[in-house]
Amino acid sequence: MALDDNVVGAFCRTAMDAAFLICEPAAGRHFPAPAGGIVLAGMDYRGVRHRGRIEVAMERERCVEIAASMMGIENHDEDADSNAEDGIKELLNIAGSRIVEALHGATSGPFDYSVPETRMTDAAGWAALLGHEGSALLVSDDSPVVLVVKAA
């Protein structure tokens, strides 16, 4: 089961509003797993009736751009590189509640959210994310992004 369009839209709108990251569904386009480092960010959510986990993965270079955009600095600035993982975590932190609202309804809360965390993953991890029933392949500046919602 692919992710609902509303859920994908909630993430893409937030990525644009929070980090000027233009993101859209890949719409049938295929991408190999990124050759460079892949950052996987994840966050759990829990409400009275619903709980689950949201994950997003992308090339680390995209994370550098997110951090730079949020901090108002250039992509090549040292601070953008050193805060790359923090940037994707903050994006997930901001997008999480909107994704959950899109998935379960705006009045289904309240929800508690874990503090987002990141780890590096590889081509096998990327393939596993894409193979999840709640995944969506997105594209940002010709670079693939995977969004996964694991509703329990």
Added chain:
Amino acid sequence: MNALKVLVVDDSATGRTYVSRAVELSGVAAAGIRVAGNGLEALSDIERGGVDAVFLDLNMPVMNGFELVDKLSASGMISKIVVVVTSSEGNQARIEALKSKGVKFFMRKPFSAEQLKTVIDEIMISRSG
């Protein structure tokens, strides 16, 4: 530049930087802007004095924003400062509960620098009144 003393509380360095820059662009002197990485650090800073307004994230480790608001409300300190919650929280009941404990403003992330300036302006007007 105004003399408002602002504490930005967010566990995310990118989040802290974004809010701090927006606060500065709103006319607050850079020297008047301090940061904290969680509620516990913020509480320590607030108790030392010299904080007029707190821009507070909710989802943080160690001590989250809800817990800090509870402590500031219980001690009465929340009446002496302006607490602005900056969070992605979207549940209206939780937002109203925070306001009932003394939170003056709620800004849902993501927000623009212009939206933040509106809040700073309102704080300055209320302080001059």
